[in-house]
Amino acid sequence: MSLYLNKEMIAYDMDLHRPKGSESNIQAKFIHGTNFTIAFWQFKTGAKIPEHKHVHETATTILKGSLRLTVDERTIYLHAGDTFIIPSWAIHYAEALEASEVIDVYTPTREDYVARQNGVVETYLTRSQPAE
Numbered sequence: 001m002s003l004y005l006n007k008e009m010i011a012y013d014m015d016l017h018r019p020k021g022s023e024s025n026i027q028a029k030f031i032h033g034t035n036f037t038i039a040f041w042q043f044k045t046g047a048k049i050p051e052h053k054h055v056h057e058t059a060t061t062i063l064k065g066s067l068r069l070t071v072d073e074r075t076i077y078l079h080a081g082d083t084f085i086i087p088s089w090a091i092h093y094a095e096a097l098e099a100s101e102v103i104d105v106y107t108p109t110r111e112d113y114v115a116r117q118n119g120v121v122e123t124y125l126t127r128s129q130p131a132e
Contacts (some may be wrong), residue, residue, distance in 0.1 A: 011042075012116060025096075030113050037110040040103055043067070043096035051093040056106040058086040065100025069093075 013024045024129070025047035029040040037056075043065070051070075061083045069076055069084060071092040071108055086092050112120075 008053070014116075016078075028113075030110070030117060032070065032109050032114055034115075035108050037106045037111070037113055038096060038103065039106070041099045041101065043102065045096055045098050047096040047100075049092075049094040051091060053089050053091045055088055056108065057088045059105040060084050060086060061103045063101040063103060065102075066097045067100055067102065068095045070099055 011027045013030050014026045014028045025044040026049075027042045031038045060078070062078045062080050064080050066079045068075060069078055069086075069092065071084075071086055072090050076084065105129075
């Protein structure tokens with residue numbers, strides 16, 4: 001078992017759809033367990049997570065700020081203190097309505113994020129699992 005402290009975690013640029021040369025609007029830090037991943041997200045105002053889906057069930061908690069989240073064509077507004085569960089394979093996307101900090105807990109482990117930490121730039125979010 002490993003223990004990670006936030007100050008020791010590396011922030012990754014996860015704004016994979018932005019124009020080349022522009023500033024990142026999305027940063028994330030990850031902790032991976034055997035059957036889960038915890039992601040600590042920082043979004044700048046207007047940051048967008050494109051429409052996608054994945055096998056992972058996700059518990060999203062807003063620590064600071066607010067998001068507009070659409071899940072299977074249902075749009076909700078989340079604010080600091082709110083938690084929402086995104087079911088496995090649900091089509092979803094989000095936009096930060098203001099600078100926001102979010103924790104996502106995924107199960108099973110996000111192997112694509114493990115790969116990202118190991119230097120892989122493209123993940124299924126960029127090429128193989130867009131919403132259909």
